[in-house]
Amino acid sequence: MERLLGDLKPGERAIIERIEGGGALRRRMMDMGIVPGVELEVVRCAPFGGPLQIRLKGYYLAMRRGECAKIKISETYRVNETYPGYIQHPLASR
Amino acid sequence: MKIALVGNPNVGKSTVFNALTGSNQQVGNWAGKTVERKSGLIKRANQQIELIDLPGTYSLTAYSQEEIITREYILREKPDVVMAMIDASNIERNLYLVLQIMELSPRVVIGLNMMDLAQSAGITINTTQLALALNVPVVEIVAAKGKGIEEFLTEAIRVGMLELDPLQGEVSYPEELEQRIRAMEGQLADNAEVTRYPLRWLALKRLERDPEIGQEWKSSTPKSRNSKNKDACCDPGDAVNYELVETVALPGDELLQTYEAEGWGKDQFEMAFADAKYKYISQILPSFRTHENPSKPTWTDLLDKWVLSPIWGYPIMFLVLGIVFWGSFVASAPIGGAVSQGMAWAADVIVSILQWGHAPDFLQSLVRDGIFAGVGAVLAFVPQIAIFFAFFSFMQDSGYLARAAFLGDRFMQLMGLHGKSFFSLVSGFGCNVPGIMATRTLEDPKDRLITMLINPLIPCVPRLGVMSAVVAAFFPGSRGSVVMVSLLLLSMILVMFSALFFRRVVKQTERSAFVMELPLYHIPTLRNILLPTWQKTYSFLRRAWTFILVASIVVWVLSSYPQGVSMNATWAAKMGGWLSFIGEPLGFDWRIMVAIVFGFTAKETTLSTLGILYGVAANASQSIAQAMTGAMTPLRAYTFLVVYMLYIPCLASVVTTYKESGSLGWTSFGVAYNLILSFVMGWIVFHGGLALGFQ
Numbered sequence: 016m017e018r019l020l021g022d023l024k025p026g027e028r029a030i031i032e033r034i035e036g037g038g039a040l041r042r043r044m045m046d047m048g049i050v051p052g053v054e055l056e057v058v059r060c061a062p063f064g065g066p067l068q069i070r071l072k073g074y075y076l077a078m079r080r081g082e083c084a085k086i087k088i089s090e091t092y093r094v095n096e097t098y099p100g101y102i103q104h105p106l107a108s109r
Numbered sequence: 110m111k112i113a114l115v116g117n118p119n120v121g122k123s124t125v126f127n128a129l130t131g132s133n134q135q136v137g138n139w140a141g142k143t144v145e146r147k148s149g150l151i152k153r154a155n156q157q158i159e160l161i162d163l164p165g166t167y168s169l170t171a172y173s174q175e176e177i178i179t180r181e182y183i184l185r186e187k188p189d190v191v192m193a194m195i196d197a198s199n200i201e202r203n204l205y206l207v208l209q210i211m212e213l214s215p216r217v218v219i220g221l222n223m224m225d226l227a228q229s230a231g232i233t234i235n236t237t238q239l240a241l242a243l244n245v246p247v248v249e250i251v252a253a254k255g256k257g258i259e260e261f262l263t264e265a266i267r268v269g270m271l272e273l274d275p276l277q278g279e280v281s282y283p284e285e286l287e288q289r290i291r292a293m294e295g296q297l298a299d300n301a302e303v304t305r306y307p308l309r310w311l312a313l314k315r316l317e318r319d320p321e322i323g324q325e326w327k328s329s330t331p332k333s334r335n336s337k338n339k340d341a342c343c344d345p346g347d348a349v350n351y352e353l354v355e356t357v358a359l360p361g362d363e364l365l366q367t368y369e370a371e372g373w374g375k376d377q378f379e380m381a382f383a384d385a386k387y388k389y390i391s392q393i394l395p396s397f398r399t400h401e402n403p404s405k406p407t408w409t410d411l412l413d414k415w416v417l418s419p420i421w422g423y424p425i426m427f428l429v430l431g432i433v434f435w436g437s438f439v440a441s442a443p444i445g446g447a448v449s450q451g452m453a454w455a456a457d458v459i460v461s462i463l464q465w466g467h468a469p470d471f472l473q474s475l476v477r478d479g480i481f482a483g484v485g486a487v488l489a490f491v492p493q494i495a496i497f498f499a500f501f502s503f504m505q506d507s508g509y510l511a512r513a514a515f516l517g518d519r520f521m522q523l524m525g526l527h528g529k530s531f532f533s534l535v536s537g538f539g540c541n542v543p544g545i546m547a548t549r550t551l552e553d554p555k556d557r558l559i560t561m562l563i564n565p566l567i568p569c570v571p572r573l574g575v576m577s578a579v580v581a582a583f584f585p586g587s588r589g590s591v592v593m594v595s596l597l598l599l600s601m602i603l604v605m606f607s608a609l610f611f612r613r614v615v616k617q618t619e620r621s622a623f624v625m626e627l628p629l630y631h632i633p634t635l636r637n638i639l640l641p642t643w644q645k646t647y648s649f650l651r652r653a654w655t656f657i658l659v660a661s662i663v664v665w666v667l668s669s670y671p672q673g674v675s676m677n678a679t680w681a682a683k684m685g686g687w688l689s690f691i692g693e694p695l696g697f698d699w700r701i702m703v704a705i706v707f708g709f710t711a712k713e714t715t716l717s718t719l720g721i722l723y724g725v726a727a728n729a730s731q732s733i734a735q736a737m738t739g740a741m742t743p744l745r746a747y748t749f750l751v752v753y754m755l756y757i758p759c760l761a762s763v764v765t766t767y768k769e770s771g772s773l774g775w776t777s778f779g780v781a782y783n784l785i786l787s788f789v790m791g792w793i794v795f796h797g798g799l800a801l802g803f804q
Contacts, residue, residue, distance in 0.1 A: 037376050040622045045383040046168035047624055048202045053387070062419040065519035066528070066623060072201040073232070073400075075409070075627035077515045079522070082622055 021083035023057040029088035030054050036085050048072045110158045110269050116194035117203050118165030119628040121222045121252035126162040128258045136644050139178050169209045173552035185326045190269040194220045197227035197234050204390050208280055212310045215274035219247045220261045231401040238397035244278035253634050280389045286381055296361040315361055318375040323357040409629045422516050437497035438539045438570045444492040452485030483661020486711045495646040497543045502641045506633030524608035530560040537567035541762040559611045562779045565758045566604050571713040582734030583746040656764045664710050695791045696745045711759050744803045748795040755787035
């Protein structure tokens with residue numbers, strides 16, 4: 016099943032697969048480095064369904080859920096809290 | 110020599126610009142836009158250099174006003190050298206812009222800033238390797254400490270003096286793209302446009318179907334420059350305007366159609382070029398960057414854990430806003446008081462000189478009660494504005510403002526606004542003038558306009574002061590706080606309603622996106638705070654003073670003629686009398702209407718006007734409000750409060766709206782909207798109250 020960036024929980028990482036829609040919004044995302052193949056991590060969500068804080072390419076970005084829903088992702092995995100360098104794949108942990 | 114300073118937002122461009130130009134700065138607006146235009150003349154090595162600080166931008170595609178300006182400048186003015194500043198801690202995204210600039214401009218010098226920030230995050234950058242990878246000179250700078258800035262400029266001048274354009278590195282596009290670019294280059298190679306822009310850039314833009322290529326623009330100096338006085342208040346800026354001379358049809362249409370058929374349309378090319386640039390960056394990245402312990406939390410991570418936390422984020426934000434409010438609007442009160450005392454003292458001195466010269470009475474009164482009293486009332490809140498801007502610059506530079514927008518975005522979304530509107534609206538509680546000016550951080554001009562128009566509905570500190578005095582007189586005890594809260598709730602509801610309403614009125618082609626960088630925290634330099642504070646305050650004064658002076662004189666004439674009569678026989682009182690047909694359905698007598706008319710210059714004068722009209726000798730606001738209780742029922746007082754809270758805040762805010770929106774139409778629309786809304790709400794409250802049996 017296809018997953019969207021908005022589905023990720025804080026601490027989860029994923030690779031961007033595709034960006035839906037076009038026009039100014041997609042251009043803006045491209046300018047900020049959101050292109051297919053880039054890895055990003057959802058750091059936290061603002062309360063009450065507010066925007067998401069995302070880390071990519073070593074910097075932070077705030078994006079609304081509506082915009083996150085335009086980004087299709089693949090390969091989600093969780094950052095291991097005790098060993099941050101070690102990537103834990105969800106399937107492997109099961 | 111023309112040198113342009115370009116870079117991402119928050120990269121430290123203004124620090125470098127300020128260090129290089131010092132006080133030789135010209136600050137204005139870009140023609141027709143409310144984006145600051147900063148340029149400066151410097152002399153180095155027998156060269157007269159015009160250095161221009163272009164607005165911070167993430168790319169050269171047109172998205173926000175800032176990006177359009179930067180792109181147009183490089184395209185049309187063709188600076189001799191581009192000084193591109195990049196942030197070492199965030200080099201990947203910064204290089205994306207640099208690659209775009211390198212494709213368009215043959216002479217580029219890179220200034221690598223924020224090495225200290227990068228080092229604390231475990232990033233080291235090999236400057237020589239970076240210069241080798243891009244084939245562009247790189248200068249390391251620590252802008253905040255003033256290190257390397259002069260070397261950066263020297264390098265730019267050296268590159269600018271070269272006989273031939275240096276050979277700069279090129280992005281290597283994947284084969285299937287490269288073929289198509291080459292084919293397009295072949296079509297364009299004989300075109301005259303090639304003499305103006307690099308061939309590769311033209312080919313790329315042609316494939317992206319950029320509408321601007323092939324257009325020739327002529328710069329023209331706006332006429333208002335000659336007649337400076339005419340437009341002293343709201344000049345559109347001292348920048349040049351552009352006129353479209355002609356559009357050249359470029360070859361390659363057939364090729365574009367062939368590609369379209371192959372599935373390579375405008376969007377595909379745009380995406381592929383962006384993708385290729387990022388891929389290219391990640392390819393060359395390992396040669397000059399090492400990142401140790403990428404998962405080690407940085408200062409920003411640690412601070413954000415608290416600042417953006419779901420539990421602590423809002424209390425911290427209220428604390429920060431509290432400090433800003435206290436500092437700008439409470440602690441500054443003695444300074445404001447001193448200013449008005451100084452003005453009163455100066456008025457006395459001038460009046461005594463006039464008396465000594467046997468000047469006529471009306472002249473003395475004009476100076477004391479007209480000019481000095483009116484201008485003094487506005488000058489008294491200049492310290493507030495200045496201190497507010499100092500805080501504002503600090504929050505913007507340190508990175509907190511973006512965090513506040515992040516936290517406030519959810520509430521702004523309810524109104525269809527951007528998170529950055531949040532700060533402007535909150536500032537409105539202090540004073541609407543800086544609130545309206547703070548909309549400059551909004552990228553989308555429509556969002557900016559809407560935020561500007563709803564800002565006056567938020568009661569500012571002076572209005573809240575008058576309101577609480579009236580509330581205390583009419584609704585003693587705990588009822589008072591209930592009434593006050595109900596008024597504030599009403600204003601919130603109307604702000605929300607109006608935002609949604611304006612969203613329908615203001616035409617917007619595309620909904621703005623909320624894709625905002627959360628920059629790393631850093632401590633701004635003192636100069637970076639004080640200089641913009643001074644520039645903003647000065648430009649406010651320079652542009653507003655004529656209006657305020659004229660308005661003060663008009664109000665003085667209306668309220669003191671015919672000479673020698675009591676206040677209720679003056680022209681202003683007569684105006685109030687004519688207007689009482691508007692006030693009558695709301696239960697207002699002519700006195701209230703007069704006070705409303707006078708409140709236009711500054712709302713805090715309303716109480717003293719009412720005091721004079723009700724014949725109260727005392728000056729204290731409490732006793733004036735007490736006197737009103739005899740003449741009004743609580744319901745009427747409540748209606749008055751509603752109208753008072755909502756109608757045009759003051760002259761200064763109207764002038765600021767005009768200046769910031771650049772449109773007389775929208776300013777009048779805002780004024781009319783406020784007036785109509787306030788009286789309609791007053792009518793509803795009054796008649797609703799009567800129907801419910803209140804008195």
